[in-house]
Amino acid sequence: MKLEELSIRSFAEGLRRKQFSAIEVTEAYLKAIQERDGVLHSYLFVADEVARTSAQKIDEALASGDLSSPLAGVPFAVKDNIAVEGLPSTAGSRILEPYIASYDAGVIRRLKSYGAVILGKTNLDEFAMGSSTENSAFGATKNPADLARVPGGSSGGSAAAVAGNLALAAIGSDTGGSIRQPAAFCGVVGLKPTYGRVSRHGLIAMASSLDQVGPFGKCVDDAAIIYRAIAGHDRYDATSVPRDVEGDKQVSLTGIKIGVPKEYFAEGLNPDVARRVHSALGQVEAAGATLVEISLPHARYALPAYYVIMFAEVSANLARFDGLRYGFRASSPTLHALYEETRNQGFGREVKRRIMLGTYVLSHGYYDAYYVKAQKVRRLIRHNFAEAFKKVDVIMGPTTPGVAFKFGAMFADPLSMYLEDIYTVAINLAGLPALSMPCGRIADEGKELPVGLQLIGPWFDEAKLLGIAEACESVLGFRV
């Protein structure tokens, strides 16, 4: 068994044919983590004993015929802002360093019920705020494609674990691109489902109207299998939508209309990335799809609207980290000083920056000018997509304006880091499902680096989105 050759489907087939057992594969991943994660740093915590116990139980259940599930025994990595009972959930922050989750998140309950094995918790930018994992309080993760570069973020640990064969699959969260951008940088598939499709219960909130949990896989089929397991209504999440989840959809590219937004190929896009994405779109067109140029006229406002709304929600959500309820507590003589010192020592620079900006845009005299204005623009952006989907089945473009950058390249300038999210944030504002899949590599300073193709689908039609993505994958031929 070679870990780099496993997919979820081939793993299940191998288990069925008794080529290996769940515990053998879990042991192989734990060994790989021990040997190689010292360099990559994709995990913050490895739950080796828990993983062994659950893999053994899966083997027993399989032997007695009690379990039949596509995820039985599949070794997962879970982003460390998602609660797994009994394991640390630091969200990459000092303020939650001593915190142990007391319950399973909605997605974890579902994964466990399907027999998934959780290997550990993965690194992220603190509270999912960042595009490189450099904002983690516990050190950055490296990109398996080039150790001198970032894996993207904020779910960089999850993406690097899958790309580096330190987990067969992973779970992340996406507020403005935090699944899709690291998937693009590491050369794996990452899906952000429709807002409301997957439970956010047990996800440590960053911006609640934008956050969504989703899967990483080595191929579209892996992401689709995980998606179908985690999607669905959860009564513990009031924004989860009670709608049936459709099964597999086989899609032929013949007759599929692909919207290509001209705004996504404008200034700021790396020309080599643009060529790579155009060439991929050309291959898809040659396979029978029709390319339609579309316009998303409010695209230029997506980034400012996203940042205002996200700052506001961050400042409200992170008010709960006060030194009294969770984790770290500074020693101080008065209650006020206890709040201020705990938050000063517990939060990193980017988190403080966003809380300050959120406090500003929500404060008296600025609320209408920033926050309400951004919410109005949000509706316009959503409307742009609704109009586009009257004409096309799917929208495609680059996931990111460039390839994985080097450590420190953007760190000093917060605005340049924010611009990394230019093609991904509008999807969160609109609440749409979107995925990033590999569409080849380009050379940059002697390294071959992955390029991500972003596919955006209509609301709640992940089945079609994944079907189209799978058809594209077989045409493009890029699989980990």
Added chain:
Amino acid sequence: MTLSQKDIIHLAHLARISLSEEELVAFEQELPSILQFVAELNSAPTDAVEPMTGGTDLVNVMRDDAIISPLGDPVELRAAFMATDARGSAIVPQVFSSHYNSPDGNLE
């Protein structure tokens, strides 16, 4: 767009974060440039556009409040089970220690 050091300190107070001298200096540069960037929103035409206040079109299912007392009159219930004062309010032990009281005697 400028923010004075006084503005930054006020924001930090509202956000319940104490900042180091170095952070104060950095934020004095960074926050205005980010606010400048998001000010591009001002050029978006949004007359007659309703704000989008959440991620879904779900709406709360609302009904009028109805006051019910399934266990009987609350004042009588309190009197039966708890120590009460003359107004019928329950008397409970003090839970805040003087440790967190501010010098003027008020809870902060």
